[in-house]
Amino acid sequence: MGFEDLCNTGLGLGLGSQGMLEPPLKSDHQREKKPCLKFDHLFPPSSTSAATRTVTTARSLEPSLKLGLSDKAYQASRKIDVNKAYEESADVYGQSSPHSAVSSFSNASIKRERDLVSEEIEVERVSSRVSDEDDEGSARKKLRLTKEQSVLLEDSFKEHSTLNPKQKQALAKQLNLRPRQVEVWFQNRRARTKLKKTEVDCEFLKNCCEKLTGENRRLQKELQELKALKLSPPLYMQLPAATLTMCPSCERIGGTGISDNSSKSPFTMAPKPHFYNPFTHPSAAC
DNA sequence: CTTCAAGCTCAGGTTACCTCA
């Protein structure tokens, strides 16, 4: 298998043809960022960094409280951000969504959180927003996207694997999800795509490796044979020159391994060692 | 013009929940 083969195979599959993967989007995306700032009013300044770091420390210190703290941490860290955004989005959407991530918090888990932390009011607010949609009473934290939502997200992902804030907002509105959820979905989707591509690449390289190993084995064997030939000059080498036979296909004298023009230029090499041994390979082609 | 802090998004990794065999 040649290099060309390598280049013409599945390695590029996910990249172009399906539009599922775009080249590292950093630059493109960053370019997109600029106009996106026009929509900053949709995303009020958050206090993510500081709060998140603080609570993260708490998490690492108290693993047993991970769940409660984790959710709370995010709520706390995004308190202003999420809730405000949510309120705004609620204004935009007109109502809270049955599929929203907030709805995935059960009353029970929120109660747990209340016991663990002091910011009850915020949780209460979330809870009250959520309660009417979470009637199943399941303690699920995770949202399960509906088929329609998944299809729409997939379609959107096929069009562009990253979203600018405007697109995110629009999609979130369309899906009755929070922009954050859309963002997370796209992040996870990109990760899945990359993982899948890596698996495909890995499989492909494995096959290549197997083929090359086989080829290598074959060449090693051939080399051994040639070395054996060299160490023990075959009978025909000891014969008078007159008895040397001519290779029928290329009309070179067999047994010497020296091509015609090698005498002119000692540095030119034949693409492949050219041996013709009428004894071991009576019908060998060159 | 340079520096710096703040904010945003992303990739990569992890966690935790859910489903299903």
Place this chain on the structure above:
DNA sequence: GTTGAGGTAACCTGAGCTTGA
């Protein structure tokens, strides 16, 4: 009913970039 594996939403972290002071 229990369990383990796989899928995936949500989260954490560090890095890079932009913007405004």
